[in-house]
Amino acid sequence: MKEQRDKQWDGVAIITGASSGIGEAIARKLAPHAKGLVISARRFEKIKTLASELGKNVVPVECDVRNQTDVERVAQTALEKFGRIDAIINNAGILPMASMTKCRVEDWDNTIDTNIKGVLYGIASVLPHMLERGNGHVINMSSESGRRVFPGVGVYCATKHAVRAISEGLQTDLSYRSKKDGNAIKVTTIEPGVVLTNLAESVTYQPAKEALQTIMNGVEGAMTPENIADCIVYVLQTPPHVEIGEMIVRPVKQSM
Ligand code: NDP
Numbered sequence: 497m498k499e500q501r502d503k504q505w506d507g508v509a510i511i512t513g514a515s516s517g518i519g520e521a522i523a524r525k526l527a528p529h530a531k532g533l534v535i536s537a538r539r540f541e542k543i544k545t546l547a548s549e550l551g552k553n554v555v556p557v558e559c560d561v562r563n564q565t566d567v568e569r570v571a572q573t574a575l576e577k578f579g580r581i582d583a584i585i586n587n588a589g590i591l592p593m594a595s596m597t598k599c600r601v602e603d604w605d606n607t608i609d610t611n612i613k614g615v616l617y618g619i620a621s622v623l624p625h626m627l628e629r630g631n632g633h634v635i636n637m638s639s640e641s642g643r644r645v646f647p648g649v650g651v652y653c654a655t656k657h658a659v660r661a662i663s664e665g666l667q668t669d670l671s672y673r674s675k676k677d678g679n680a681i682k683v684t685t686i687e688p689g690v691v692l693t694n695l696a697e698s699v700t701y702q703p704a705k706e707a708l709q710t711i712m713n714g715v716e717g718a719m720t721p722e723n724i725a726d727c728i729v730y731v732l733q734t735p736p737h738v739e740i741g742e743m744i745v746r747p748v749k750q751s752m
Pocket of ligand 1: 512513514515516517518519536537538539540559560561562587588589590591610637638639640687688689690691692693694695696697698721
């Protein structure tokens, strides 16, 4: 077990939402040893600059996870450039905070399309390939909001609960099927508490934007994106027969 942990992860991974925050930190952590990384987001200039900084093994692909064709193109690029996909980190997400009493239906649609359908498209883009090879690792970014419901973020919490359910459903189906085909595909859900990132930028309702930023800044000892990237490295480096199903990670002093 120790030997396995000491070995740096050197596979091929896809990271969605790599233009900032947690996704960018994961790309920075994995890039030095990965055989290949395909980093994706809507802001192409950002991921292009990041890729050129990280090295030739990092390829940027513009992608809106709400669009299945975009997500498929990311997976296709990984297969064309590196010949296989060992892991996908379905990280892209938004948090359009506003009281549900405001009935911001457009925000609700966007949150569901990005945080739920984006994850499903990510899974569908790699799963046939992983099933054919009999291994791979699907890592989905949920949240503490996938376990509890906080005021002003009801729909966000619903999407993060859905991500947990989807991960569990996938894990169940894969392990059931494994009895027949022997696949060793892993599924992990990451559930962070407050991480200091630009997530509040995705709030479209102005009064809530400041409120969210204040809440995030007010958490003493809030985590950094690098803290979550370390968790991803840890789960990727477990031995082939060991699967971390869920990882809850929060600032020690977070009380909300
Ligand atoms: P950031 O806002 O820094 O990063 C969000 C990333 O998602 C960006 O790279 C953004 O890229 C991408 N993204 C958003 N919408 C889309 C889309 N439609 N298509 C493709 N990419 C998209 O926030 P975080 O790093 O904090 O968020 C990353 C994940 O972590 C999210 O799923 C979030 O819910 C989760 N999380 C964050 C916590 C926190 O406290 N920060 C706590 C728990 C979970 P671009 O705009 O270029 O498309």
